[in-house]
Amino acid sequence: MNGVPAPAARCSSLYGVSIASEWPLPPGLAPASPEPPEITIHASIPAALLAEAAEALRLEPPAEGAWYLQRVLPGGAVYLCWTGLFEFVVSERGSEVYSRPLAAATDEAFHTYLLNQVLSFALLCAGIEPLHSTSVVVDGRAVAFLGDCGYGKSSLGAAFLAAGHRLLTDDLLVLDERAGGWIGQPGPSRMKLFPEMADHFFGPGAPRVPMNGGTPKAVLRIPEASMQRAPTPLAALVFLHPPEASESDVRLEPTTAREAFVGLTTNTFNDLLRGPERLRRHLAWASRVASGVPVWRLSYPRDLAVVPQVVERVARLAAG
Numbered sequence: 001m002n003g004v005p006a007p008a009a010r011c012s013s014l015y016g017v018s019i020a021s022e023w024p025l026p027p028g029l030a031p032a033s034p035e036p037p038e039i040t041i042h043a044s045i046p047a048a049l050l051a052e053a054a055e056a057l058r059l060e061p062p063a064e065g066a067w068y069l070q071r072v073l074p075g076g077a078v079y080l081c082w083t084g085l086f087e088f089v090v091s092e093r094g095s096e097v098y099s100r101p102l103a104a105a106t107d108e109a110f111h112t113y114l115l116n117q118v119l120s121f122a123l124l125c126a127g128i129e130p131l132h133s134t135s136v137v138v139d140g141r142a143v144a145f146l147g148d149c150g151y152g153k154s155s156l157g158a159a160f161l162a163a164g165h166r167l168l169t170d171d172l173l174v175l176d177e178r179a180g181g182w183i184g185q186p187g188p189s190r191m192k193l194f195p196e197m198a199d200h201f202f203g204p205g206a207p208r209v210p211m212n213g214g215t216p217k218a219v220l221r222i223p224e225a226s227m228q229r230a231p232t233p234l235a236a237l238v239f240l241h242p243p244e245a246s247e248s249d250v251r252l253e254p255t256t257a258r259e260a261f262v263g264l265t266t267n268t269f270n271d272l273l274r275g276p277e278r279l280r281r282h283l284a285w286a287s288r289v290a291s292g293v294p295v296w297r298l299s300y301p302r303d304l305a306v307v308p309q310v311v312e313r314v315a316r317l318a319a320g
Contacts, residue, residue, distance in 0.1 A: 011037050014115065015123065015130070015174040016185035016231060023099065026111050028189040028224045038095065039122050041114070045098040049089045053079040067214065070272060078121050078273075085212065086110060088118045094125030108190070108209040108219040115188050116172050120270040123174065124278060129285045130269040133173035133237075134191075135184050136160040138318035142168050142184040142232040145298075146267040147240030152302065154193050156240075156314075158201035159307045165315070166228040167191065172269050175234065175289060182234045182293050189222045200304060234293055235318045239263045241299035250300040252313050260295035261286055 011020045013032035019025070020037035056071035056079065069081040076092030085105045089098040097118060101110060120130050134153035135144040138160070145153045154170055161167055169187025176183045193201075194217055198208055208218035239255065241247075255263065264286035296317065300310050 011035075015119070015128075015169075015172065015187060016176055017123070017126075017128070017174075023110075023114075024107075026107075026115075026188050026190065026221075028227060028229075030186070030229050038126065039097060039119070040095065041097045041099060043099065045087065045089055045100050049073065049077065049079070049098060052077075053081075053087075053089065078125075080118060080121070082113060082212070086113065088114070090118065090121040090125060092125060094122035097122055106209050108221075109211055111188065112190070112192065112211060112219055117270075120172060121273065124270055124273050127281065128174060129282055131173040131175065131264070132171065132267050132269040134170045135168040135173050137166040137168050137228040137232050138235075138315045140232065141235035141318045141320075142228075143235055143314055143318045144168075144173055144184060144237050145240055146237060146263060148242070148267075151240040151242055153240060154191055155197045155201075156307070156310065157191060158193060158197055159311050160314075161222070161226050162201045163308070163311050163315075165311075166226055167222055168228045168232055176231065177288065177292070182289060183231045184234050185231055186227070186229050189224060189227045191220050191222055192217050193220055194218075235320070236294045236296055237264075237289075238296045238298050238314065238317075239267075241297060243302045244299075247299055247301045250306065250309050250313055251298070252317065253297050255295045255297050257290060259297070260290035263295070264289055 011018050011032045012025055012029035014029055017039055018032035018037045019039045021041040022043035023041060052073045053071060056073055062069050067083050071079045073079055078090045081087040084103050086101045123130050133144040133146050134157040135142050136157055145156050147153055157167055157170055168184050170191040172187060174185040176185060192211060198206055198218060198220055202220060206220060208220045211217050211219055300306055
């Protein structure tokens with residue numbers, strides 16, 4: 001990593017949570033009240049936690065060639081490792097994240113894993129349910145796209161940016177329940193895209209950094225002028241239909257209450273923590289969201305010539 005650890009002095013707001021970090025965080029994050037931070041990111045891992053992780057890996061050895069490792073430690077902390085890149089420990093209540101790079105990983109790759117996968121564990125430990133979503137803002141109202149990896153969430157987000165709208169977050173979304181509805185919290189100013197999508201929407205010269213050697217996806221920094229930095233009322237959730245060659249037109253249809261509930265439960269950002277308390281909380285949360293937000297289903301041909309029509313249809317939906 002190129003970043004140099006800094007004192008945990010500046011407190012930033014991300015996903016509606018105040019975060020103090022000993023590592024420099026990406027530019028553009030909103031400042032938060034410095035005391036007390038809800039999550040503190042440390043630039044080292046205590047030896048005692050590393051010893052617990054080593055013992056956990058000894059008792060449950062990883063598969064040969066495993067790239068991602070996760071173990072719950074005896075005290076309830078969670079150990080996470082991307083082999084050869086970096087490792088983390090998230091405390092039992094999510095208030096502390098310990099980290100250390102293992103190789104010359106780029107800042108963008110480190111931030112991508114830290115501020116998504118790793119923070120999702122901290123959020124869950126703190127009782128916050130994150131969604132797997134790319135969310136855009138149209139005329140001051142957010143639309144959250146949900147769907148499995150490869151369904152085109154980030155590509156649609158890029159299309160909205162190209163059309164002059166703003167990005168609220170890419171990949172991880174936190175919703176806050178407030179009087180009158182649900183609010184989407186802003187994420188970091190970056191997006192993960194396949195090269196052909198990045199070239200199409202941002203131009204071949206758009207700066208990007210590879211995520212890792214296992215995927216062609218790259219991380220693109222999004223200009224602050226294209227980011228939504230304020231919490232934003234949620235106009236709709238839109239589930240993306242899986243890409244199919246048989247799709248011939250753009251269809252945007254309301255879902256049933258049951259479909260909405262099932263879709264929310266399956267589109268959690270993190271399904272690796274499965275304790276009874278988390279499952280009860282998650283199901284209750286999904287029920288409240290499904291009954292409090294309009295939920296739609298979107299299918300369309302995966303043809304770039306059709307995408308402007310998709311943007312227009314969804315923008316009309318956001319406008320009400």
